[in-house]
Amino acid sequence: MTRTFVRFACLALFWAAPAWAEPPPSPQLAAGHPLAGKVWEPATGKWRSPRDVIDAAQGAGIVMLGETHDNPDHHALQAWVVRELAAAGRRPVLALEMVDTDRQGVIDGNIGDPAGLGAALDWEKRGWPDWTLYRPIVEAALAARGEVKAANLPQDLTRRIAKGEQGADVDGRFGLDQPLAPADEKALAADIREGHCNLLPEQAVAPMVRVQRARDAAMAEVLADQASRPEAGPAVLIAGSGHVRADRGVPVRLGAMVPGIPMLTIGFLEVESAKTKPAAYGESFGTRTPPFDLIWFTGRAQRDDQCAMMEKHMQKKAKP
Template sequence: MPAVLPRPALALILLMGWLMTSSMAPSAQANPFDGRLSGPWTDWQTELDADDPLVGTIWDPAAGHAISPEALVSRLLAADLALLGEVHDNPDHHRLQAWMLAQLVERGRHPGLAVEMIRPDQTLPDPLPESPDALAQALDWANTGWPEFALYRPLFATALEARLPLLPANLAAEQLRTTARQGVVAGLGEARAQNLGLTEPMPADLAAHLAEAVRRGHCGLMPEKAIPAMAQTQRARDAVMAEALIAAREHSPSRQGVLIAGTGHLRSDVAVPYHARRFRPDLATFSIGLLEVSPDKPTLEHYAERFNTPTLPFDVVWFTPRLDDTDHCAELRAHMKRKSTE
């Protein structure tokens, strides 16, 4: 099952007022492209806080300014390993992922696609079917715990139409359970755990960041004694995703790998890009975090605080409206209370 993550909501950005009149807005009037690019940002399916000035902005944290969708595509084309994030139940995130993947295909790329939502113990047909729904049936998607397949259909339709190599990018169900309960050596086997560098501790500062990410990712509600095992499991999943992403590149005629995963797995400091750099420092990674806007975050620094970092820990962040105003931490709290009384 995917982890329950606190959901970002809408923000009113006040810093760098020049953004409001140049690259902040996604409209053609404020940010003209060359005419070739149009996409989901012109017609959001999610509506909550869609009028926030940050919605549609593609922010480059290192450069400290916004970029256009065309500049984003150029950077995608230059990457050996491209990582496309998501909030799992936000339909606009999957539409943006499908658009980015289609842009690569239209420009002659044939990347291998590694997907967090597919496990190695699921049945991945060979050859792949032409129909996304046939793929969903083969994977028994309805019983995986992920959001409904309709959200992912645009992405898989793009991949199947282009006949892209498709790889699982997660632990098998039993591996995940055993890793969480008994550790990575028990879950993955000693040889594979060693090959992934998981039998050695992370540097202390990175381990602390990862533990805090897990703590915040579960709303600060988990018992402190549970955090080390959860962080170790998260580390193992990130390493396995990095391994799958690199394998996807090896399956690609154009020598490019693309990962589809939750945005939390794409942070460059402690997650999949970190492991990909460990495994293949010669390969260029490019991580795109898709984030919903949030009303309690008046500046970009407040978004960075969510990740406990001075700047947003991605190569690029694309802001979208949010799906709902549900308090997911309250939901998790209620779920844990029910479990405690069962």
């Protein structure tokens, strides 16, 4: 029996083991909704188990975990996925939408202190929810001898793209030199308007479409770089669900950059009282069914009226 055969025989036995390293975390948010806590596969219309989620993640080269940023159950489940990958002998490389790529040095310089990393990154000052929600995800990757990577556009480049001053090199790098299909352009513009409560001046929409495309491409670039490393992986993206949707955004850009690499998109979606059929959640994304490989339904976080807050902020900015 060759050494290679022994290795794969051992892997087969390991993957066949049904036991969890740990069960999925109990929800923190009360839901009282028939979908809460369930996992659905849109492509087949079938319910899946948490074990199916981990099996799919173990078979992927890139795993994208889409969240609502202030939902604690989403972050608890993301950390659990990373811990289960580690328990399977993987070394996840964690890519964070929340950190601009020009701040990678801050991560590297403070990676030995996960508790203090958020402060070093000015996490909450930059508008992200409490670092304690994200810290377990980072700790799970580090415990597996994995790595943590910044994945978002630097702020100065974001401003240049918004102003249309990015230049041909940036256009080529992020695919901005290639126009979107008209239907995709229209859909992305509609998402941006709705995401800003239909309060944006119309002249701001096209620049924000460019920025969104560039952000997706920047995250895809980081993931593609990490996916090329055989000693590490899978690459795991933590990002808002709009970036992770399988029909556009990061997955589509990645498909062009790393053809054939197995990808898995998981959308952690908050339940809505009026929606008890899983396919109905595609409406929020402008699609027949939600555009993810797997959907994990969770309770809904309590939050202030974001549109009222945005309207108040914009009125304040408009005052002379």
